[in-house]
Amino acid sequence: MATDYATLKKGGFMRQKQKDNFSLRLAVVGGTLTAENLKKIAEVAEKYGDGHVHLTSRQGVEIPFIKLNDIDEVKDSLAEGGCKPGVCGPRVRTVTACQGSEICPSGNINTYDIALKLNDRYFGRELPHKFKFGVTGCQNNCLKAEENDVGIKGAIKMKWEAGNCINCGLCAKVCREGAITIEDGQVNVDFDKCNYCGRCVKSCPTDAWEQQPAYWVSFGGTFGNSISKGTELLPLITDEDQLFRVTDAAINFFEENAKQGERFKFTIDRVGVERLKEVLEAAYKG
Numbered sequence: 638m639a640t641d642y643a644t645l646k647k648g649g650f651m652r653q654k655q656k657d658n659f660s661l662r663l664a665v666v667g668g669t670l671t672a673e674n675l676k677k678i679a680e681v682a683e684k685y686g687d688g689h690v691h692l693t694s695r696q697g698v699e700i701p702f703i704k705l706n707d708i709d710e711v712k713d714s715l716a717e718g719g720c721k722p723g724v725c726g727p728r729v730r731t732v733t734a735c736q737g738s739e740i741c742p743s744g745n746i747n748t749y750d751i752a753l754k755l756n757d758r759y760f761g762r763e764l765p766h767k768f769k770f771g772v773t774g775c776q777n778n779c780l781k782a783e784e785n786d787v788g789i790k791g792a793i794k795m796k797w798e799a800g801n802c803i804n805c806g807l808c809a810k811v812c813r814e815g816a817i818t819i820e821d822g823q824v825n826v827d828f829d830k831c832n833y834c835g836r837c838v839k840s841c842p843t844d845a846w847e848q849q850p851a852y853w854v855s856f857g858g859t860f861g862n863s864i865s866k867g868t869e870l871l872p873l874i875t876d877e878d879q880l881f882r883v884t885d886a887a888i889n890f891f892e893e894n895a896k897q898g899e900r901f902k903f904t905i906d907r908v909g910v911e912r913l914k915e916v917l918e919a920a921y922k923g
Contacts, residue, residue, distance in 0.1 A: 640705065649722030650708060653701060660691070660701040661711065662723040664760070667734035667752035667772070668696035677718020685711050695769070696733045697723060727898075729759040729768045729888075737774040737791065738850075744774030745791030745835050746850050751880075758881065759888060765895035765904075768888065776834040782853075783867040784860040786901040787887050789880070790853040793835030794873055797824045801845035808837035808846075833873060851875045856887055856913065857902035865902045870914045871921050879921060886920035887913075 642652060650659040663678070670678075678698060682690050687702040703711055712722065723731050732755045735741065737748030751772050759770070773780035774791040782788030802824060809817040809824075816830035817837060824845075826837075833853070838846040852874040858867030874880050887901075890913055895904040905913050 643726075645708070646725045647728070649724055650703065651699075651725055655702070657705040658701070659703045659705065659708070660699045661703050662693070662725060663698045663700070663715070664721045664723040664731050665697050666732055666756045666760075667749040668736075669749060670698070671719065673718055674720050677715060677720055680718075681711055681714050684714075695731070697731060724761050727764055727766050729762040729764065729770070731760065732756045732770045732772065733780055733785075734772040735774050735779045737772075741774055742839070743777055743835075745793050746772075746774055746789075746852065748772045748774045748780075748791065751789060751877075754881070755884065758884075762888070764888070764892055765897045766900050768891065768901065770884075776832055781860075783855045783858045785858050785867065786856070786891070787884055788855040788858055788867050790855070792833035792851040792853050792873055793838050794833060794849045794851045794875055795826075795835070795838050796847040797826065798845050798847055799824075801843045803843055803845075805842065807840045807842070811836045811840045849875055852880050854880070854883055856917075857905045859900055859902050863900075863902075867902075868910070870910070870917055874921070879923065882920040882923060883917055886916050890916050 649662040651662060653660055678690060682688055682700050685703055685707045686700045691699040691701060693699060732752040734748040734752035737746055738744035739747055755770050769785045770787050771780050771782050771785035772789045773782045778790060782790045804822050806819055809819050814830045814832055816827045818825050833851065838848045853869055854871060854874060855867030855869050857865060859865045874883060891901045891904055894908050
């Protein structure tokens, strides 16, 4: 019986140069694995591979040198440790994320929570080409959000509260964009310069800023044979339901308009960014 390589690849088993050997890509959502996961991965790599694993550029784990005849046993063994195979090919890939606000002092949003929800919503969905989501917690952009088909970057929407302010001037000192000025005890924000990084809010010793977590979303990023920076086409998103309406609209636009084998960026270029923007704005407004 002929080996169905396409189905194996869909299930995360990628052919190696060596005959009947496969590198298994695991599903690692938001770059997070438990100690139990790691123990099982090590056990499988030692028993069925050659004793090593590879960490991919997108926070994935691959176990190479899995033999064709061992594939079913490998899947069963990994499941005992709570591990699942990833996916390859023309479908939604595992969502990547930095550590976000739950751990990182700079983080503005709970990146892992968003990554899990995106993964539950889209992972493995069949599309004309691969589709990648990336979630980063702040303007430091450790996850490089704009390299993804849809990138999400954490922000802080803020408003100065005069009653709590002691006019220490720290917010103006930490602002890297020069967006904050202080005159006669009045803190002024030039929102044309502001990038909503949240440094002013985090530095304030008296909580003199009203704050709301928010999301910048970019569209059409690629990094590979063709490198393109994703474009922000919408204002700040301040509501999670609104965020997912927008991501639904983006992926549906791609599914409905893309040619087979065409990345989202090239679909946007061919169909027109204004058409995408209309769809996204409608989703943004609800």
